[in-house]
Amino acid sequence: MSANNNNNNNNATQQPQLNFWQIFNMCFGFLGIQFGFALQNANVSRIFQTLGASIDDIPILWIAAPLTGLIVQPIIGYLSDKTWNRLGRRRPYFLIGAVLTTLSLFIMPHSPTLWIAAGMLWIMDASINIAMEPFRAFVGDNLPKSQRTQGYAMQSFFIGIGAVVASAMPYILTNVFDVANTAAAGDIADSVRYSFYFGGAVLFVAVGWTIISTKEYSPEQLAAFHQHDTTDNEATRANTRTSGQYQTGAIIWIAIGAVFTAAIMIQDLDKQLYILSLGILAFGPLQLFCSRKLANTAASEMLPTQQRESFGMLFNVVDDLFHMPKAMRQLAVVQFFAWFALFAMWIYTTAAVTSHHYHSSDVLSQAYNDGADWVGILFASYNGFAAIAAIIIPFLAKAVGIKLTHTINMFLGGLGLISFMFIQDPNQLWIPMIGVGFAWASILSVPYAMLSAALPPKKMGVYLGIFNFFIVIPQLLAASILGLLLKSFFDGEPIYALILGGVSMMISGIAVLFVQQEK
DSSP, X not given: OOGGGGTTOTTOOSOOOOOHHHHHHHHHHHHHHHHHHHXXXXXXXXXXXXXXXXXXXXXXXXXXXXXXXXXXXXXXXXXXXXXXXXXXXXHHHHHHHHHHHHHHHHHGGGOOSHHHHHHHHHHHHHHHHHHHHHHHHHHHHHSOHHHHHHHHHHHHHHHHHHHHHHHHHHHHHHHTSOOOOOOSTTOOOHHHHHXXXXXXXXXXXXXXXXXXXXXXXXXHHHHHHTTXXXXXXXXXXXXXXXXXXXXXXXXHHHHHHHHHHHHHHHXXXXXXXXXXXXXXHHHHHHHHHHHHHTTTSOTTOBOOHHHHHHTOHHHHHHHHHHTOOHHHHHHHHHHHHHHHHHHHHHHHHHHHHHHHTSOOOOTTSHHHHHHHHHHHHHHHHHHHHHHHHHHHHHHHHHHHOHHHHHHHHHHHHHHHHHHTTTOOOGGGTTTHHHXXXXXXXXXXXXXXHHHHTTSOGGGHHHHHHHHTHHHHHHHHHHHHHHHHHHHHHSTTOTHHHHHHHHHHHHHHHHHGXXXXXXX
C-alpha cells in the first residue's frame, strides 16, 4: 500500500482496496514472527528438560508466554492506536519487537542454567508480542472491511509457511547437514542452537521487508475513511459501569482471590494454582483504580471520549474490557477453549510423543531426542496443512457459512489430538496433524474476520490487545491446572493432556455456533 497515492483523498469516505502484492508485503513480516514463535513452541520444553526441568515443572516454566501476552499486547495496542511519527503508527513497534526478538533468539540457546532459560523465555515472548500485536491491527487499518478476511488469511498463510520451516529446522540440520542433535548433560544440542540463529535472521529480514515496503494511512485519512462507521459509537456510549459498580466488583474479586490463595496455603495444594488465585486477586485493585477515576462522575452521566482518554491507559484498557462489543464477548468464549487446547498441545506434545511412542523420558537418550526431533516435524506438518487450509477456508465458508466452517475445523483438530492416544506408530502421527492444521488456520483467521467488523476503528489496536486476554487466560489456566490434573487423575501421563486439549477444541467449535454477527 502507498499512503502517498491517497494524499489527496483525505475527504473520501471509501477506503481504497489493495492489490495482491500490497497485501502480500504488509503480511510478509508475519512469516518472520511465526518463525521465532514456532522455534519457541517446538524447542523450549526440550531446552527446559535438557537443563534439568522435570515434567511437573514444564507448565509453570511456560507461564512466561501467556503472562507477557496478557500484559504486553493491550499496552502495545493502546500505544500504537495513539502513535504517529515518521515511521508510522504500527511500524515503530514492528521494528522494536523485531530487534528484541532477534537478540533473544541468539541468546536463548546459550542459557547455562534453567533459571536463565526461563528468564530468556520471558524476554523472548514479550519481544514477540511487541511485534505481533500491531500486525493484527495493521490489517484493520490498511484494508477495507471487504478485504480483511483476505488479509487475515494471508497472515495465516505466512504463519503456516514460517512455522513449517522453523519447526523442522532441528530435524533438517541433523538429517540433512549432519549437525548433532545430542549433547553432554546440561548442554543444548547444536541442532537447536543453529536453528535459533537462523530464526533470528529470518525474523529480522521478514519484518524489515514489511516495514520498508508498506506505508500507513495517516490519522486524518483513517478518520475520513471511517467517518460514517456505525461501530465507532464512542460519542454515544453511556457510562454504563459506574464507580460503585467497579468498587463492588473489586471487593468481590479481592475476596475470592484471597480465599482461594488462603485455601492453597492451608491445604498445601499444588503451587501452580497460585497463578490463578493471584490473578483473580490482582483484578480487584485494577477495578478500585477505575472506581477512583469515576468517583466524581454521576451514575447517569455520559462519559465523553475526551474525558475517558484523560484517565490514562490503565483505566481505558479496563473500561474497554467491560464495554466490549457483543460479538467480541461471544468470540471470547470461542477463543478461550481453542487456546486452552493449543497450549496443552504445545507444552505436552514433546513429552507425550517421547514417552508414549518412543518409550523414553531420558533427555540424554537417543530415543528421546529422536522423538523430540519428530515432534518438530509434526509441528511443521500441521503448520504446512494450515497454509493449505488458509486457501481452502474462504471457499468452505462460502459453501456452508463462516460459523459452521469454524466448527468443522475445530472438530477436525480435536479428533486429531485425541487420536494421538490410539496411534501406535509414530510415523503415522502426521495424519492427525491434518486436522490440527485446519483448526490452527481457522483459529488464526475466522474469529478475527468475524470480529473486525464489530470494532471501532479508533480502538482497533487496544481491542485486539484485549481480545488477546482470551488467548492468554486459557493458557494461564492450562499452565496452572494441567500438571495438577495429570498428576491427580492420569498418573502423570502427558498423553492425556492432548486428549483434554482435543475435547476443549471441540467445545470451541460448538461455542462459535452461538456467536451473533451481522451478515
